[in-house]
Amino acid sequence: MTDPARxxxxxxxxxxxxxxxGAPADPREPLDLIHxxxxxxxxDTGVDDIARHIDAVYAVKTASWAYDDLPALLAARLGAAAAxxxxxxxxxxxxxxxxxxxGHEIATGTTGVALLVGGESQAxxxxxxxxxxDPATLGWTTAPGGPPAFDPDDLGSPAMxxxxxxxxxxxxxxxxxxxxxxxxxxHDESLAWSAQLYAAFSEIAxxxxxAWNPDLRTAEDIxxxxxxxxxxxxxxxLLLNAMPFVxxxxxxxxxxxxxARELGVAEDRIVYVWGGAGATEPADILARAGFGxxxxxxxxxxxxxxxxDLRPADLDIVDAYSCFPVVPKLLVEHLGLTRETVPSVTGxxxxxxxxxxxxxxxxxxxxxxxxxxxGEIALVHGxxxxxxxxxxxxxxxxxxxxxxxxxxxPRVLPATGPEPxxxxxxxxxxxxxxxxxxxxxxxAIGFLVGTTPDGRRVSGYTDAAGAQLLAAGADIVxxxxxxVDRGGALTVTLTDPVTEETPA
Ligand SMILES: CC(=O)SCCNC(=O)CCNC(=O)[C@H](O)C(C)(C)COP(=O)(O)OP(=O)(O)OC[C@H]1O[C@@H](n2cnc3c(N)ncnc32)[C@H](O)[C@@H]1OP(=O)(O)O
Numbered sequence: 109m110t111d112p113a114r115x116x117x118x119x120x121x122x123x124x125x126x127x128x129x130g131a132p133a134d135p136r137e138p139l140d141l142i143h144x145x146x147x148x149x150x151x152d153t154g155v156d157d158i159a160r161h162i163d164a165v166y167a168v169k170t171a172s173w174a175y176d177d178l179p180a181l182l183a184a185r186l187g188a189a190a191a192x193x194x195x196x197x198x199x200x201x202x203x204x205x206x207x208x209x210x211g212h213e214i215a216t217g218t219t220g221v222a223l224l225v226g227g228e229s230q231a232x233x234x235x236x237x238x239x240x241x242d243p244a245t246l247g248w249t250t251a252p253g254g255p256p257a258f259d260p261d262d263l264g265s266p267a268m269x270x271x272x273x274x275x276x277x278x279x280x281x282x283x284x285x286x287x288x289x290x291x292x293x294x295h296d297e298s299l300a301w302s303a304q305l306y307a308a309f310s311e312i313a314x315x316x317x318x319a320w321n322p323d324l325r326t327a328e329d330i331x332x333x334x335x336x337x338x339x340x341x342x343x344x345x346l347l348l349n350a351m352p353f354v355x356x357x358x359x360x361x362x363x364x365x366x367x368a369r370e371l372g373v374a375e376d377r378i379v380y381v382w383g384g385a386g387a388t389e390p391a392d393i394l395a396r397a398g399f400g401x402x403x404x405x406x407x408x409x410x411x412x413x414x415x416x417d418l419r420p421a422d423l424d425i426v427d428a429y430s431c432f433p434v435v436p437k438l439l440v441e442h443l444g445l446t447r448e449t450v451p452s453v454t455g456x457x458x459x460x461x462x463x464x465x466x467x468x469x470x471x472x473x474x475x476x477x478x479x480x481x482x483g484e485i486a487l488v489h490g491x492x493x494x495x496x497x498x499x500x501x502x503x504x505x506x507x508x509x510x511x512x513x514x515x516x517x518p519r520v521l522p523a524t525g526p527e528p529x530x531x532x533x534x535x536x537x538x539x540x541x542x543x544x545x546x547x548x549x550x551x552a553i554g555f556l557v558g559t560t561p562d563g564r565r566v567s568g569y570t571d572a573a574g575a576q577l578l579a580a581g582a583d584i585v586x587x588x589x590x591x592v593d594r595g596g597a598l599t600v601t602l603t604d605p606v607t608e609e610t611p612a
Pocket of ligand 1: 130276277338352353458462494495
């Protein structure tokens, strides 16, 4: 039991967009957007000089522009230059994980008032690149500035590189396809659930003033493929992909209950951080047991619910990370909620916008606002990598009886995948598959994970002919195909052609 006076509380939130879909604003660097969001969050506390009490500034890593120490630059601007600063590594789970860490620090007395921030200017950077303008010439910070450098190994393990399974747009559909199969959903049923979910997200984004695209999209808009909604990777058309070209930022102020009261924060501003838990799976997706569930999410959820003494039915609000539909679907499935559940009060990465690692900061903003007026207990979910890092955290309108009960340290889960079969030739059962489409609207490259008769795992990519076959996604899972693997390049042919069923 933590000292009740040290119970961590959110006392101020702020977020914003600069420009919106179809209406760009003047280019602004992430630090400027974050500064504005931090100003809004500090003002939201209702305490005039709260900035001078900040003793820790945490930033979720910005991916659209490189900074040596963004939180230090921000702290100096806010007049809190003595504050301790920390920038997370890359990963969309960090807002939830950092809130948990800050909660722990406040409960143990190592932090007094913390500011947690993040933001992206990918819309500005992309627009500047198109016109040949270097943002540095616009006065953006050049310490070091420029797009951050990425190690190719950050994108995927050697096995994933060999199989061409490198971008989120290629990898997440592999999870979707397998989950659909395990739920008994055909390709069309899986797509229908995604569209129903995302149409609901669009309505929510329409009510969020910080949403990048507040225009209402129906399920029919989402499933209708055309020039403004091209098929990207089966079964996801563009509108089921995270929208990364956004300029958005968010900030959250966290302190202890005692400090909030000493500073004069109004009771109706205060939202309690109960805490949560996280788990990590191997970054190599091919080293995991299967693609139809997230062992890390299941573990993070089970430990979050256990520590907070909650059952899924106790949650009034569930806010999912939603870069692609399979992620909110997995959250709903792992919590055992109905498939009609809409796990968002933020609006999702497609319509609210997908400012990469800082999306879940916007969730914390939306959830805090909701808990101040409506609802008692909320679970916020963050996801990083390829479903690699999961963290869930509970916030509530009232304190937990034992104060802060979270565990900020993630549990590391072992590799449990089958042995790889490299340069295999023979039959495999399709475990999961997808196909990426070209801009001509045809499948261009296919991706397959298969299981050999002796239980080993084959993985690789195909040419357009193989892609045509694998675009069937959930409808081809479980069937047997013949593969020839040459260094990850697969030739795939059906061995059990479907025969027309004879009507009875
Ligand atoms: C843990 C994690 O978070 S993993 C997820 C991280 N996020 C991602 O990986 C982002 C995934 N999305 C993407 O990479 C991109 O959206 C892509 C590749 C799917 C599409 O990008 P592009 O090929 O550049 O877009 P495309 O040329 O098809 O579309 C052009 C138009 O649609 C817009 N657009 C691009 N992506 C999207 C999107 N996902 N949703 C809606 N509109 C989009 C563009 O801004 C452009 O609009 P404009 O003509 O008004 O300027």
